[in-house]
Each structure stands twice: as structure tokens, then as C-alpha cells.
Amino acid sequence: MKEELKYELIERYLSGDLSGQELTDFKQQLDQDTDLKAEVELHRDIEIAMLDKEKIPFINRINNYHEEQFQQEKTEKTTGNKKIARRRIISFAVAIAAVLLLAFFGKNLLVPDLSPAQLSENTIGSMPSLSALRSTDGGNINDEILEKGFNELDKGNYSQAITYLQEIPAGTEASAQLGIGYAYMQEGNYEQAISIFNNIRKNSPEIKDTADWYLAHTYLRQGKKADCVKILKNITLDKTVTQKRQKQAFDLLKSIEK
Amino acid sequence: MEQKKAHKESFYIEGMLKDDPFIGREIYDKFYPKIERLVTLNSGGKTDARDVFQDALVVIYKKALKPDFILTCPFYNFLYPICKYIWLKKLTKKSRSEVTIQDDAGFIDEANIETVIHETERHRLYREKFAxxxxxxxxxxxxxxxxxxxxxxxxxxxxxxxxxxxxxxxxxxxxxxxxxxxxxxxxxxx
Missing domain, CATH: 1.10.10 (Arc Repressor Mutant, subunit A)
Structure with missing residues (x-):
């Protein structure tokens, strides 16, 4: 085989550009020709050797985790020094309280089994924020109603929030739908909440990740752990989701799977 | 010849190649503290530990790019000796003499470490020639x-x-x- 053609074939084989009969023929040649096989291995080895670690996405991900941990340690160190005395007093008080509680409630208190609803409440984080959901400031009638609806959500008046947000025609404002879904979830009207979150996931990609997150919590509160885990795993695999959301999903997964 | 069997923890390798955030987080949370312990117990700081961990993952990633690569042991048993080798190399370079390090894991996969050493040397040669x-x-x-x-x-x-x-x-x-x-x-x- 002409040297230049051989190089070209090797390059194309390694980059996955050979297909069909050409690929079959080349593989057959590789099986028969040990020199060619060695040549291919050398090309591959060189290519791998030249791969800079900065260009490996997985390594960049690990670096981000390092960076996150470093920042966290830094913050803990700064705030830790100021709070150390106060923390000692609090720790002492907590220890006394723990001893007293143990005396009353026995050892079950040591390993409290959180119900799915409690776990969700502890991990769901903040309610949907209107400013984070909307990229534009409106100034129309919908914006006033939206704001009223989200204010009621904030106060925990879920029925009132639903009444306001339902005034906005469905399909015109995804954040209103998200608010309604959230309110239904908090009221325990899970089927309605699931239907709304699924609609958002289908029709409003800009807030899909938020809908995913609340949908996972709705399933968790319903006791449907498998459905919840499935959604959470999708969040951790979704490259368009923020790292903060991925970490929230990852931590919740760990708590569920404990 | 006996066919090598892939270990059930091969999912870590697949996750690395696919840049799976779930696996990335698990590898970091589960194994990094152990590697940090290895390095900090042996004259290194946290920054050294981070470099060692990262370099070892690069070695594993590059090994995994080869189609014939199969993970035949638990992931940590593969990762740990590579980290140890990298740190030992760095320490020796710093002190310019032979160094031994305190080791709290009772296993070293000699065959694996040998291929890693050879590969690292070979890749260094390629880079030298490329330059x-x-x-x-x-x-x-x-x-x-x-x-x-x-x-x-x-x-x-x-x-x-x-x-x-x-x-x-x-x-x-x-x-x-x-x-x-x-x-x-x-x-x-x-």
C-alpha cells in the first residue's frame, strides 16, 4: 500500500470516518498484517499522548469540584474564625438539649427516619423566583398579576396564588404555570402539579430544569421514589443545568438512596 | 488465552469517558478524600493532593481511550497505586533521593502500575519528539x-x-x- 494512502486510512480509521466495505476491508487487513496493526497502535498512542488534560471535559469537571471545595473551605475558614466562640456556646447548648431529648425519647432519636415529605421539605430549597424565571421586565397586565401571584406564594397562601396565576391565560406565561404547579404541590394536589410540570417540561425549555426539580419533589412527596430518582438522575446528566442544581439533585439522590 | 472479565465497577470508566456528572461527583466525593489523606500523610499539601488526583485521572482516562482496555479490579484499586506512583515520583524529584511513603492500603497492583509507568514514559517520549x-x-x-x-x-x-x-x-x-x-x-x- 502506498505510504501516504496508508496514513490517510489509519487517520480515518482512528477518527471513526471509515464505514461500510472500506471499514470491513481495513479491519480484515489489520487482522492479517501485524505491521499495520502496530502502526495503527502507534498512531493511536501518539494521539492519546498529545491529548492535553485541559481538553478533557471530565478533568475540567473534577477541577470545578476542586474549585467549589476550595471556595467552601475558604468561606468556612473566614466565617469560622469569627463564629468560633459563639459556636462553642451553641454546641454546648445543643449537646445539653440532645442529652435531654434522648432521655425523653430514647435511641430512635439518634437515627431519625425522615418521611419522603420531610426529606422533600428539607431539600427543596427556595420557591420559584419570578426574577430568575423571567428575563424581561414586562409592564403589562400579566406582570402585575404574576407579581401578585408570586407574592401570595411567598406568603404561603397557595390557594390565593393559584387564583391570581390562573387569571393569566395558559400558554402565554410559563412562569405563571410554574407558580401554579408549585402551589398545587405545596397543597398536596400532586396529580395536578405533575400534569402542570410535565406540560412545562414539554413546552417551555427555558424553565425545564426548574420544572424537573419540582416534579422530582412532587414524586418524592407522593412516595414514588423510582420516578423521583429517574428525574433526579436526568438532572445530574443534563449538561445545560447549572452546577448548583446538579449538586442539589445529586445530594437528594444520595439521601434517597441511603 | 483467557478472556479478561470487566469488573462491575467499569461504570466509573464509562462515566469518565462520557463526562457523566453523576459519576464525576461520585468519583470525587468517594475517592478524593482518600487520595488527599495519602498525600497529606506523606509530606504533601492539599494542592499537591489535587494535582495528584487530577493527574491520575488523566492517566486512567487516556488508558480507557484504548479499545482493548478493561477494568479488571475495583476502581479504587486501580486509582490508588497510580496516585501513589505519581506522588512518589514528585517526592523523589523534590528530594532528589529515593523516597518511601507511608501506605495505609494493603494492595498494590504491580501489573497495572507497570503498564502505567511504561505508558507514561512512552507518552513523554512522544511529547519530546513532538516538541x-x-x-x-x-x-x-x-x-x-x-x-x-x-x-x-x-x-x-x-x-x-x-x-x-x-x-x-x-x-x-x-x-x-x-x-x-x-x-x-x-x-x-x-
């Missing part, structure tokens, strides 16, 4: 590795057309392989 090429040759080889199209490469490097760029790439690659093969260390490595 001997001219700037334009280095650029064209890198661009092809980055899967850039020949037409784009021709434009970027100022070649008349795709065909000229292709010929130039061939010549450069041929030169690199010649340099590698001519080095006496290469014949000892294969």
Missing part, C-alpha cells in the same frame, strides 16, 4: 487531533487548499513517527 517539530507542523498535527476539517486547517494555517494541507499533515506525521522510531528508548519501550 522537536517545527511550529507549523505542531500546529497542523494538533488541529487534526482536534478533529478540525482539512479545509478549515488550510485556511487557518495559510495553505493554498485542502489537498496541500493534507499533504503537509502527512509529512509532519511521518516525521514525528520517524523521530519516535529512531530513538533508542522507543525500541526498549515496546
Amino acid at each position: 522537536q517539530l517545527g511550529e507549523k507542523c505542531q500546529a497542523i498535527i494538533n488541529l487534526v487531533f482536534e478533529k478540525k476539517k482539512m479545509r478549515e486547517i488550510a485556511e487557518l494555517l495559510g495553505y493554498n487548499n485542502e489537498k496541500t494541507a493534507k499533504q503537509q499533515h502527512y509529512k509532519c506525521k511521518q516525521k514525528l513517527i520517524k523521530l519516535v522510531r529512531e530513538d533508542v528508548r522507543f525500541s526498549e519501550m515496546i
